[in-house]
Amino acid sequence: MKYRALVLSMLFVLPSSCGWQLRDTQLVPSAIGTLYLSSSDRNSALITELERALSINGIKVIADKAAADYSVIIVDYRQNSRTASINPSGRVAEYQLNEDVDFIIADAQGNEMIPLSTASVERVYEFNEDDILSSTNESRSVRDRMHEEIVRQILNRLRVFSDNATP
Numbered sequence: 001m002k003y004r005a006l007v008l009s010m011l012f013v014l015p016s017s018c019g020w021q022l023r024d025t026q027l028v029p030s031a032i033g034t035l036y037l038s039s040s041d042r043n044s045a046l047i048t049e050l051e052r053a054l055s056i057n058g059i060k061v062i063a064d065k066a067a068a069d070y071s072v073i074i075v076d077y078r079q080n081s082r083t084a085s086i087n088p089s090g091r092v093a094e095y096q097l098n099e100d101v102d103f104i105i106a107d108a109q110g111n112e113m114i115p116l117s118t119a120s121v122e123r124v125y126e127f128n129e130d131d132i133l134s135s136t137n138e139s140r141s142v143r144d145r146m147h148e149e150i151v152r153q154i155l156n157r158l159r160v161f162s163d164n165a166t167p
Contacts, residue, residue, distance in 0.1 A: 032158065033069030034060045046077065049147045053155055069108055076102040084124045096124045099146050103154060105161055114161050119153035121146045
């Protein structure tokens with residue numbers, strides 16, 4: 001019985017002592033205040049993922065730019081795909097996917113706090129011409145993970161900004 005209690009207590013103590021935490025938790029301190037997101041496509045999967053991640057971090061995304069403490073302005077969003085490799089019969093075996101997001105972080109007065117920055121990610125996935133449905137699902141899954149990585153990069157810039165902004 002004592003052994004079980006010891007093991008259970010270690011399960012709760014060890015993760016906190018070694019710095020372990022759930023992925024994507026508290027990347028940005030909530031003290032940053034409110035944010036306004038500006039993008040030409042407000043309904044894109046990337047913006048939805050960014051809003052979700054900000055919400056998890058306790059940052060409120062508001063629709064009124066004038067009332068926001070800071071703005072994240074998505075200047076450009078590019079998605080590209082190309083053939084990464086071909087099979088012996090000359091057909092596509094792998095695709096390379098690239099996503100780049102240019103963004104600016106500005107304060108309430110419109111001053112650039114972080115100048116034009118680019119978050120980018122590249123992934124390769126296997127394409128199976130005999131199983132198009134599976135390959136389509138793989139492509140979608142890879143793109144979802146790419147969005148998560150882009151969002152993580154933007155949140156990291158917000159974290160660095162907020163660390164430098166605090167006296």
